[in-house]
Amino acid sequence: METLEFQAEARQLLQLMVHSIYSNKDIFLRELISNASDALDKVRLAAFTDKDLQADTDDLRIELEADKDQRTLTIRDNGIGMSRAEVIDLIGTIAKSGTAELLRKLKESKENSADLIGQFGVGFYSSFMVADKVTLVTRKAGETEGTKWESEGEGTYTIDSVEDAPQGTSVTLHLKPEDKEDHLFDYTAEFKLREIVRRYSDFITWPVRLKVTKTVDDETTTEFETINSMKALWARSKDEATEDEFKEFYRHISHDWTDPLEIIQMQAEGTFEYQALLFIPSHAPMDLFMRESKRGPQLYVKRVFIMDECEALMPEYLRFVKGVVDAQDLSLNVSREILQQDRQIQLMRRRLVKKILQTIKAMDESKYETFWREFGAAVKEGLVNDFDNRTSILEISAFASTHDPEKPTSLADYVSRMKEGQEHIYYLTGASRSIIENSPHLEAFKAKDYEVLILTDAVDEMWVSSVPEFDGKQFQSVAKGQVDLSDDADEDRSKDFEDLLTWMTEALKDNVKEVRLSSRLTTSPACIVGDANDVTPTLEKMYRAMGQELPPIKRILELNPDHALVTSLRTAHSENKEGAAETAELLYGIALLAEGGELADAPRFTRLLADRLAQTL
Numbered sequence: 001m002e003t004l005e006f007q008a009e010a011r012q013l014l015q016l017m018v019h020s021i022y023s024n025k026d027i028f029l030r031e032l033i034s035n036a037s038d039a040l041d042k043v044r045l046a047a048f049t050d051k052d053l054q055a056d057t058d059d060l061r062i063e064l065e066a067d068k069d070q071r072t073l074t075i076r077d078n079g080i081g082m083s084r085a086e087v088i089d090l091i092g093t094i095a096k097s098g099t100a101e102l103l104r105k106l107k108e109s110k111e112n113s114a115d116l117i118g119q120f121g122v123g124f125y126s127s128f129m130v131a132d133k134v135t136l137v138t139r140k141a142g143e144t145e146g147t148k149w150e151s152e153g154e155g156t157y158t159i160d161s162v163e164d165a166p167q168g169t170s171v172t173l174h175l176k177p178e179d180k181e182d183h184l185f186d187y188t189a190e191f192k193l194r195e196i197v198r199r200y201s202d203f204i205t206w207p208v209r210l211k212v213t214k215t216v217d218d219e220t221t222t223e224f225e226t227i228n229s230m231k232a233l234w235a236r237s238k239d240e241a242t243e244d245e246f247k248e249f250y251r252h253i254s255h256d257w258t259d260p261l262e263i264i265q266m267q268a269e270g271t272f273e274y275q276a277l278l279f280i281p282s283h284a285p286m287d288l289f290m291r292e293s294k295r296g297p298q299l300y301v302k303r304v305f306i307m308d309e310c311e312a313l314m315p316e317y318l319r320f321v322k323g324v325v326d327a328q329d330l331s332l333n334v335s336r337e338i339l340q341q342d343r344q345i346q347l348m349r350r351r352l353v354k355k356i357l358q359t360i361k362a363m364d365e366s367k368y369e370t371f372w373r374e375f376g377a378a379v380k381e382g383l384v385n386d387f388d389n390r391t392s393i394l395e396i397s398a399f400a401s402t403h404d405p406e407k408p409t410s411l412a413d414y415v416s417r418m419k420e421g422q423e424h425i426y427y428l429t430g431a432s433r434s435i436i437e438n439s440p441h442l443e444a445f446k447a448k449d450y451e452v453l454i455l456t457d458a459v460d461e462m463w464v465s466s467v468p469e470f471d472g473k474q475f476q477s478v479a480k481g482q483v484d485l486s487d488d489a490d491e492d493r494s495k496d497f498e499d500l501l502t503w504m505t506e507a508l509k510d511n512v513k514e515v516r517l518s519s520r521l522t523t524s525p526a527c528i529v530g531d532a533n534d535v536t537p538t539l540e541k542m543y544r545a546m547g548q549e550l551p552p553i554k555r556i557l558e559l560n561p562d563h564a565l566v567t568s569l570r571t572a573h574s575e576n577k578e579g580a581a582e583t584a585e586l587l588y589g590i591a592l593l594a595e596g597g598e599l600a601d602a603p604r605f606t607r608l609l610a611d612r613l614a615q616t617l
């Protein structure tokens, strides 16, 4: 028997495991089963390629055996095994690329070290999160002598030769005491082992068999029961699996008990092989709009579960899509950081996104209606962020409009209804449909029977300023910029109002940057509009709610030259009548209220209004 020292990096990583900074300790089993599964793959391949190899490939399997009295758990495989030299080399040192990098990062950042290590895929050493001693016995296929390795994880390990070791590897964990607060569970408990295997290793293609004891009629028997389903559903074609199996699988990964709206299967072959099985749920999760909500499919590499929520594979605006992606050519030890930059991952992500968008486009009307109601507001974020797919996203988007109060419209339908002479796609953003519908800005558009999109989602404020056009038609806010809808081009009218406008601009200079005449209005006396690049009131509110400092935003007050209040005010001003300034102020307040805005000084407004009204009676 020899006592050897771990290599320096291995020792550091072990220390992290022993003092277990990682909260999810259950994953040790995933790691050991994954190693066992690899070992089975390898022996199968070795026996296949080397006919002279004395390897036993009958009944390849993984066994779990717990001993409650001894408090041990053994994970056993009859795979390729390791020679003595390999044990020293593979278990005593860490050859993984990225280890040094990981350890350096861990040193630098104390806080999220748990995350970092979790992303790394810690392998065999994760045993030391749950065990204070680990015994590994292995015999390489085709060799006669076995090797026993043992360590308490503290810097040294012993290595010895053993006879009669079966082919393959068994890892016996001498379990630490249960400590639920520290996420250390009873890993001798049948239900716990079943749960972990179901969660992490269900789709391992080898049987995972748990030794169970059964008592029937006072007779106790033990047997090995297969506890994983071994079904890699994503690798099967749609005809090879039933709809119910897909739904069952969806439930399993999503914990959503309603059926998915769409099941999407992808199988890519060739230089870069992967399979994907994705689901669009039929309802939005509670946290769809919470910051930092989780996203992305589960990532498997060659049937081995790597991580939940692989965000590198899914853009944020498709965060509701669930599923599995199984890549053939990725390393099992990929970290989240590496994934973000991996070219294959980026390529996969592009294909997944395209496929999802195509699927949405192909939905029938009732499915699409559900889809858009549940996820539309999230999808629209893609208009801001996903430049490459902007057109596709516009094509699958629907918007409320003045055309039909019941049903949102596609942009293509909007365009098909555009009137002679109408150049733009008009929209108005605001807090609610009723506020927008009653907004004075819409008056002239209604009069001309121009359709206006009614945009009430927070994200609408964002995309309208970043998406220039659809089908060659520009998006144009009815509350921004100059709108010329007047049929008779009477330019001279502003001349008649010049004095009034100059005076009012000065009188209201704390609130607006300009007062001008409007061609937007037919019945209201006034409205407030922004310049093309001005922040809208809704956006302003959003920014302030997020704690952003903004300078006060002044917009433009537009007057209706045909309204009695405006013409009378002109007269009052030209005659230097008392109260003209107050009326001007009231006019501004009215315009603000009409668009659903808030008065800066409501008590003053009501007092002025009451005074005015009193004088009219």
Ligand code: ADP
Residues within 6 Å of the ligand: 031, 035, 036, 039, 077, 079, 080, 081, 082, 090, 091, 121, 122, 123, 124, 125, 168, 169, 332, 333
């Ligand atoms: P990883 O599996 O991520 O490479 P591990 O630390 O878990 O890292 O294992 C290191 C190496 O030890 C493996 O790559 C494999 O060669 C060997 N090994 C681990 N477990 C087994 C096993 N059950 N059978 C055969 N070889 C194993």
